[in-house]
Amino acid sequence: MTNNFLTDFITLLVVLNPLGKLPIFLATTVGLERAVRNRVAFHAVLISLGILLFFLVAGQVLLQALGVGLNTFRLAGSLVLLLFALSMIFDTVQTPSPTQPDVSPTERAVFPLAMPSIAGPGTMLTVVVLTDKDRFNWAQQGSTALALVLVLVLVYLVMRFATPLVQFLRRAGISILSRVMGLILAAVAMEGMVVSIVAILARL
Amino acid sequence: MFHPFVTDFFSDFITLLVVLNPVAKLPIFLGQTAALDSATRNRVAMWAIIISFGVLMFFLVAGQLLLEGLGVGLTAFRMAGSLVLLLFALSMIFDSAPPPPPGATDTTPLERAVFPIAMPALAGPGTMLTVVVLTDNHRFDWSHQLDTAIALVVALAVCFVVMRFATLLVQVLRRAGISILSRVMGLILAALAVEGMLASTRSFIHSL
Numbered sequence: 341m342t343n344n345f346l347t348d349f350i351t352l353l354v355v356l357n358p359l360g361k362l363p364i365f366l367a368t369t370v371g372l373e374r375a376v377r378n379r380v381a382f383h384a385v386l387i388s389l390g391i392l393l394f395f396l397v398a399g400q401v402l403l404q405a406l407g408v409g410l411n412t413f414r415l416a417g418s419l420v421l422l423l424f425a426l427s428m429i430f431d432t433v434q435t436p437s438p439t440q441p442d443v444s445p446t447e448r449a450v451f452p453l454a455m456p457s458i459a460g461p462g463t464m465l466t467v468v469v470l471t472d473k474d475r476f477n478w479a480q481q482g483s484t485a486l487a488l489v490l491v492l493v494l495v496y497l498v499m500r501f502a503t504p505l506v507q508f509l510r511r512a513g514i515s516i517l518s519r520v521m522g523l524i525l526a527a528v529a530m531e532g533m534v535v536s537i538v539a540i541l542a543r544l
Numbered sequence: 545m546f547h548p549f550v551t552d553f554f555s556d557f558i559t560l561l562v563v564l565n566p567v568a569k570l571p572i573f574l575g576q577t578a579a580l581d582s583a584t585r586n587r588v589a590m591w592a593i594i595i596s597f598g599v600l601m602f603f604l605v606a607g608q609l610l611l612e613g614l615g616v617g618l619t620a621f622r623m624a625g626s627l628v629l630l631l632f633a634l635s636m637i638f639d640s641a642p643p644p645p646p647g648a649t650d651t652t653p654l655e656r657a658v659f660p661i662a663m664p665a666l667a668g669p670g671t672m673l674t675v676v677v678l679t680d681n682h683r684f685d686w687s688h689q690l691d692t693a694i695a696l697v698v699a700l701a702v703c704f705v706v707m708r709f710a711t712l713l714v715q716v717l718r719r720a721g722i723s724i725l726s727r728v729m730g731l732i733l734a735a736l737a738v739e740g741m742l743a744s745t746r747s748f749i750h751s752l
Contacts, residue, residue, distance in 0.1 A: 387724060394728075405546065405554040408735045412742065416630075416734040420637055427638075446720035455727040456637060464731075540742060 344480055348470055349487040355466045356458065356491050358498040363521040364428070364457045365499045366506060366514045368448055374503055376445050381499035383449035385492050388459035392467050392492075396485055399468040410465065411536045411543075417461020418532030424456050425529055428522030458495060462532065552688060555736075556678050556695035562733040563629070563674045564699055565636070566706035568726045569665045570714055573707050576656045582711075584653050589707035591657035593700050596667040600675050600696060604689070607676035618680050619748050625673040626740035632670050633737055636730030666703060677740065 365384075369377045395402075403413060467488065471481040509517065546554075573592075577585040611621055675696065679689040706713065717725070 383720075387720075391724070391728060402732070403735075405551060406558055406732070406736060407551055407555050408732075408739050412739045413735045416633075416738040417731065419630075419738070420634065420731065420734060423634065423638070444720065446718070447723055450720050450723045451638075451727060455724065456731070461731060 345483045345487055348484045349490060351466060351470065352463075352487055352491045353494070355463050356495060358491070358495040360521060360525070361453070361457055361495055362498055362502055362505070363514065363518040364452060365502060366509070367428075367518045368453055370506075370511060370514060372445075377503070378500060380445045380449045380453065381496055381502075383446050384453035384458060384499070385496040387446075387450060387454040388463075388495075389489065389492050391454065391459040392463060392488055393485065395464045396467045396471050396481070396488065399464060400471070400473050403468065409540075410469070411539045413461070414465055414532055415536040415540070417465060418529045418536065420456055420461055422526055422529035422533065424452065425522045425526035428525065429519050458492075462528075549691060553691050553695055556692045557699055558732070559674060559678065559736050560671070560696055560699040561702060562729045562736070563632070563671050564666055564703055565726065565729060566666075566703040567713070567717070567722055568636070569661070569703075570706065570710050570722065572665050573661055574710055574714060576661060577653075577710075580653060585710075586708060588653045588657045588661065589704060589710075591654055592661040592666060592707070593704045595658055595662035596671075596703075597697070597700050599663065599667040600671060600700075601693070603672045604675045604679050604693060604696065607672065608679070608681050611676065618682055619744050619751065622677050622680065622744040623741060623748070625677045626737045626744060628670065628673060629740065630734055630737035633730045633734035636733065637727050666700075 365381065369380055372380070403410070467484070470476075470484045473481075476484075506514070573589070577588050580588065608618065611618070675692070678684075678692045681689075684692075714722075
């Protein structure tokens with residue numbers, strides 16, 4: 341049980357990559373007050389937890405009922421990630437303008453933080469695979485859920501204590517960090533696409 | 545694990561429901577019916593569903609004949625259709641929620657039910673295409689197509705229920721909730737679209 345828990349924890353930690361969320365978080369919350377920024381972080385983690393727990397419980401049944409293979413899901417998810425990474429590289433860092441008061445902190449937390457970065461396709465897939473209903477009993481799935489909660493707490497802490505970084509990096513630094521991270525994310529996405537295409541071709 | 549009839553039904557139902565995406569159409573519906581009392585609003589919802597159903601059933605039955613009359617092969621059509629679906633799914637994931645269009649004041653409730661609620665919000669090009677692809681006469685026998693028609697009816701019934709309880713739902717979900725639902729559904733739709741592209745590519749290669 342402890343062994344299983346540790347494996348799940350490390351796997352989720354690697355896939356979720358709390359530090360990697362930092363540039364996205366910083367770019368989304370540029371120009372916001374500290375209190376609002378913390379609220380965005382909290383909502384993003386809470387929403388991600390909801391989405392991921394939903395996939396933990398119902399993801400496998402949902403995908404099976406739809407006839408979508410895991411490799412297809414990974415291919416589609418990697419495509420989404422690739423496009424997101426490209427937007428990180430090419431788009432200018434969005435400044436929340438005062439003329440757009442209708443974008444609430446919660447909506448910022450939803451996109452692009454919760455979806456598609458924290459509760460992204462990669463994380464959803466990992467959660468589904470780690471709680472494969474044919475291989476793991478409910479206790480093991482419970483320990484995976486616990487590991488998920490812990491990793492998300494880490495993600496929250498990283499974002500919560502990002503404020504000194506904002507002052508240190510300034511807007512230019514955040515822009516650079518976001519673009520470099522985008523390039524890495526694009527590579528990760530390509531890797532996912534290639535792996536899933538190879539798996540799909542092998543089945544042909 | 546599941547009987548094919550059930551799997552096909554769910555696959556079709558979810559595909560249609562995701563493409564119809566009733567929750568994301570709520571702002572359009574509410575924007576159009578904001579000034580109406582609840583009885584008239586329900587009538588608009590009813591008419592929008594009936595009109596959408598008529599349009600989509602027409603495409604379900606005759607869409608393919610129409611396309612073949614135009615000389616478009618179904619494999620190519622499915623590939624194109626899946627690509628459109630994929631792009632549609634990506635826009636669901638990446639776009640911010642569309643602002644409600646300004647409500648026109650000089651239109652009757654029925655006209656509003658037709659435009660923009662039935663067309664293009666519910667029975668838009670994406671849904672028409674999906675219906676045609678899901679009932680490809682070369683790949684599916686009539687029982688399967690009936691399966692799809694039932695899925696369409698159930699999906700439209702869900703749309704009606706969503707519109708019927710629109711005011712309540714928007715209060716409960718808020719814009720953020722609608723945004724989450726739309727994006728998660730978008731990801732599932734993207735996976736279904738990729739599945740469709742792979743399947744059509746496979747049959748394209750085999751037909752060479």
